[in-house]
Amino acid sequence: MSKLALHSPYSMKKTYSIRRIVSTIGWIFITIYGILTIYPLFWLILSSFKSNAQFFSEPFALPNQWMFDNFITAWTTSKMGVAFRNSTLVSIITLLFTLLLSGLTSYVLARFNFKLKGLTMLFFVVGMLIPIHSTLVPLFILMKQLSILNSYWALILPYTAFALPTAIFILTAYLSTIPKEIEEAAYIDGTSLWGVFFRIMLPISLPALSTVSILTFLHSWNDFSFALVFISKSTLKTLPLAVSNFADGFQTDYSLTLAAMTLSVIPTIIVFLLFQEQVMKGMTAGAVKG
Amino acid sequence: MNSATVKRFIAVALAPSLILYSLFVFVPVIWSAYYSLFNWSGIGQAAFIGLQNYKELLSDSIFWHSLGNNVIFVLASVLGQVPLALLLAIILYKSNALQRFLRAAVFMPMVLSTVVIGLIWNYVYHPQIGILNFLLDALNLSALKMEWLSDPDIAIFSLIPPLIWSFVGLYLIIFISALQNIPGELDDAAKIDGAKGFTKLFKITLPMIWGTIQVALILCIAGSLKSFDLVYIMTRGGPAHATELLATYMYNATFSTFRYGYGSTISTAIVIISLLLIGTSQWLTSRRK
Numbered sequence: 001m002s003k004l005a006l007h008s009p010y011s012m013k014k015t016y017s018i019r020r021i022v023s024t025i026g027w028i029f030i031t032i033y034g035i036l037t038i039y040p041l042f043w044l045i046l047s048s049f050k051s052n053a054q055f056f057s058e059p060f061a062l063p064n065q066w067m068f069d070n071f072i073t074a075w076t077t078s079k080m081g082v083a084f085r086n087s088t089l090v091s092i093i094t095l096l097f098t099l100l101l102s103g104l105t106s107y108v109l110a111r112f113n114f115k116l117k118g119l120t121m122l123f124f125v126v127g128m129l130i131p132i133h134s135t136l137v138p139l140f141i142l143m144k145q146l147s148i149l150n151s152y153w154a155l156i157l158p159y160t161a162f163a164l165p166t167a168i169f170i171l172t173a174y175l176s177t178i179p180k181e182i183e184e185a186a187y188i189d190g191t192s193l194w195g196v197f198f199r200i201m202l203p204i205s206l207p208a209l210s211t212v213s214i215l216t217f218l219h220s221w222n223d224f225s226f227a228l229v230f231i232s233k234s235t236l237k238t239l240p241l242a243v244s245n246f247a248d249g250f251q252t253d254y255s256l257t258l259a260a261m262t263l264s265v266i267p268t269i270i271v272f273l274l275f276q277e278q279v280m281k282g283m284t285a286g287a288v289k290g
Numbered sequence: 291m292n293s294a295t296v297k298r299f300i301a302v303a304l305a306p307s308l309i310l311y312s313l314f315v316f317v318p319v320i321w322s323a324y325y326s327l328f329n330w331s332g333i334g335q336a337a338f339i340g341l342q343n344y345k346e347l348l349s350d351s352i353f354w355h356s357l358g359n360n361v362i363f364v365l366a367s368v369l370g371q372v373p374l375a376l377l378l379a380i381i382l383y384k385s386n387a388l389q390r391f392l393r394a395a396v397f398m399p400m401v402l403s404t405v406v407i408g409l410i411w412n413y414v415y416h417p418q419i420g421i422l423n424f425l426l427d428a429l430n431l432s433a434l435k436m437e438w439l440s441d442p443d444i445a446i447f448s449l450i451p452p453l454i455w456s457f458v459g460l461y462l463i464i465f466i467s468a469l470q471n472i473p474g475e476l477d478d479a480a481k482i483d484g485a486k487g488f489t490k491l492f493k494i495t496l497p498m499i500w501g502t503i504q505v506a507l508i509l510c511i512a513g514s515l516k517s518f519d520l521v522y523i524m525t526r527g528g529p530a531h532a533t534e535l536l537a538t539y540m541y542n543a544t545f546s547t548f549r550y551g552y553g554s555t556i557s558t559a560i561v562i563i564s565l566l567l568i569g570t571s572q573w574l575t576s577r578r579k
Contacts, residue, residue, distance in 0.1 A: 030381050034392040037455065040410050041398065043421065059421050101310065104303040114300055120308070127315045129508075131564050133518050133537040134557040137544050138318035138325065161314035164307055193299040222403040224519045229545070240405040244523060254419070261406050272401045276394050283400060284464045 041265075048258035055254050067255065074246075074259035082235060083242035083264075090152055090238060091220040094159040098167050098216045099209060101160065106171035107201050111183070121172075124165045132162060136229050143230060154230040155238070159223065163216045170215075170285045174208035175201070214275055215282040218268065239264050319561055325554035332550050343555040353556065356534040357563070359446050360515060363535070364567065366450045367457070367514040372506055374454065375461030380491070382462070383469040393466070397459030404456070408523030411452040415439050415524075439525055442532035449533060452520055457513060461506050468502035469495070500575075507571045515564050536560050 047055055048070055049063040075081065109121060139158060143149045148157075182204065186196050202209070224240040231237060237245070246260050272279055326343050330336035347353050378396060382389045399407060414422050415438035423435045438448040472495065480494055496503075518537035521527060527534040527542060534542075536556060544553030 026381050030378065030392060031388075033378070034395045038395040038398065040414065040455070041402070044406075044410050044413075056419055059419065059424050101307045105307040108300050108303045112296065112300055114297070120304065123308075124311065127311060129512060129564070129568065130315060130319055131512065131515050131537075131560050133516060133540065134322055134561045135315065135318035137540070137550065137553050137557050138321040139314065140544075141325070141550070142313075142318065142321070157310065158314050161310045164311050168307070193296070197303075218401055222401075224403065224405050224523075228522075229541075240403045243403070243409070244405045254413075257409070258413075261409055265402055265406050268401045268403070269398070272394075272398065276390075276397075279401060280393075280397055280463045281467075283460060284467060 041269075044258060044265075045262050048255065048262040050255055050258075052253065052255050055258075070255045070259035071263060074256045074263060077256065078242060078246045078260050079234075080239075080242065080260060080263060083237055083239045086152075086236055087221055087239040090155045090159070091217050093152070094156050094163065094220045095213055095216050097156065097160040098163045099212065102164055102167035102171055102212065103202055103205070103209070104197065105164070105168050106175055106205075107197055109168070110172045110175035111180070111201075124168050128165045133225060136225065140229055150231055150233045150236060152236070155220075155223075155226060158226055158230075159216075159220045163219060166215065166282075166285060167212045170212055170282065171205060171208050173285075174205055178204060211278050211282040211285070214271065214279050215285075218271070218279070221268065319558075322554045322557040322561075325551055326558045328551040328554075330550040331548045332544075336551065339551070343552050346552070347555050347559060352531050352534060352539060353536075353559075355531060356536045356539045359534060360536050360563075362446055363450070363453065363514040363517055364511055367453065367510045368507060370450065370454045371458045371461055372503070372510060375458050375506075376465050376503075378458070378462050379465035379469055380495075383466045393459075393462065396462050399456045400459045402456075404519035405523055407452060407456055408520050411455075412439070412524055415448055440529055442529050445525060445529065446533045449521060449524060452524070453514070453517060456520070457510075461510070464502060464506055464509075465499065468499040472498050504572060504575050507575060508568050511567050511571055512564065515560065515567070536563070 043059075046063065047059070049066045049068070050058075051063075051065065051067055054061070054064055105124075109117060135158075140149070143154050148154050183196050183200055186200055191199070221238075222240060223238070224244065227238045227241040228244075231241065243260055243264050246257060325336070327338060327340055328336040329339045329343075382393055414420055417423060417435075417437050417440070420438070422438065426432055426435050436444060439445050476494060476498065516537070517535060518541065521533055521535050521538050522541070525533045527538040531539075537560065540553050540556035540560065543549050543556060
């Protein structure tokens with residue numbers, strides 16, 4: 001950390017040791033903070049292996065018996081399978097729609113010039129500031145009138161709509177960095193615009209598309225407010241909704257609730273551990289003026 | 291390829307996004323404002339009552355209390371998340387293994403569902419079996435034990451740690467990117483000029499990333515106004531509206547007491563307040579260049 005500097009030997013020695021102290025304190029602080037911040041999650045997973053009795057008496061200890069049964073019971077009694085299926089279905093379809101729509105929009109915004117281009121971009125950016133909860137009531141009414149409440153569309157459509165601004169932001173930024181010569185050759189060859197889109201632009205934007213995918217998937221998977229308001233049929237409940245109901249109904253069966261919670265977060269943790277850089281980059285896209 | 295074909299393609303390419311987006315994001319906000327002028331239970335006819343809902347809102351003590359809670363959240367976020375994230379970023383922006391591990395650890399809550407976060411912290415705060423009270427017992431600080439979530443006076447403040455825990459990772463990564471974007475030459479120039487430590491921090495680093503700090507503030511404000519999930523899961527806005535937020539109040543007014551018109555009024559109020567807060571924060575932090 002300390003590089004060559006134009007210092008006299010005296011000041012160098014003094015700054016070196018003060019720096020060391022400050023730096024060490026900094027590291028101790030940060031490591032403690034790191035441990036504290038990850039502890040709740042660690043505690044959750046560990047506790048989900050405990051029996052109810054041990055959970056009550058020894059919250060901090062390691063499980064006496066590793067009760068894998070907790071998970072099986074949690075899965076069957078709360079019908080997690082159904083919830084998992086619903087969440088997966090909704091998230092994947094939302095993802096596909098978002099990729100297609102944002103891909104098309106970003107291609108146009110990044111590659112063509114037309115009169116209302118600036119306005120269109122502004123339109124999508126402004127939308128990011130709208131508090132989503134203000135749309136809950138009117139969307140509920142709208143969907144009731146369209147008779148799509150309590151259906152997968154009740155989630156897929158709003159999820160896609162709200163995922164679009166960020167997706168478009170990320171993709172447009174990425175596409176702008178790609179030299180135009182790439183499509184030019186195809187145009188000269190007579191490829192149609194659609195051809196260029198599907199055969200050139202999409203494959204080339206793979207890195208950005210994967211960032212968008214992870215982001216959109218995570219948001220759909222974890223959403224609670226929309227699912228709460230738009231879905232009441234138990235066969236259509238997504239994971240967050242199912243887990244929240246579970247916690248309400250089984251007030252005293254803590255190990256089951258914990259097991260259900262653990263089951264629901266395992267996928268997201270795995271995705272995060274595998275795709276750390278992309279997840280972090282995606283979620284912070286648009287915030288950094290590079 | 292003629293321009294008519296290009297124009298048609300542009301239109302077709304943009305149409306689905308624009309339609310979906312306007313219909314599900316913009317139109318609802320406008321509709322909300324429209325419904326706020328009515329008295330409606332959700333079924334049957336809606337009765338037009340003009341601005342009466344707004345009059346009621348202004349004298350509604352729960353509304354003001356909720357607004358106050360939202361302000362508490364915004365302040366806690368801005369004064370808690372942002373400086374903390376900045377501090378962590380300054381320590382963690384280089385790229386060795388320990389730093390990357392710590393970054394991931396701090397960021398992890400961002401990928402968890404708010405439901406799980408709320409439930410975990412419910413367990414932390416549980417008066418009988420919660421680990422917080424357990425810890426206080428173990429440290430012989432039992433006197434400090436409280437009904438963290440059921441005491442109306444402190445409940446709203448108990449909700450702040452989970453809030454910070456959830457989101458600080460986001461700002462951490464944002465600030466790290468910004469810090470990594472500071473050109474290396476500035477670092478060297480600073481060394482040559484003898485600027486180190488705090489001087490360097492305040493005179494060089496912070497001004498360089500000021501734009502990012504501003505954006506982080508917007509996100510912070512917008513985000514804390516969105517904290518519906520956490521409060522709903524942990525306290526449902528209780529006890530007796532002690533932790534009510536604008537968003538939970540809106541939810542309850544609409545879906546529990548079936549006052550769609552009034553709920554829409556609160557909705558519209560949220561949008562207006564949101565825009566005001568964001569505008570103010572930008573104005574307060576703008577620098578004359």
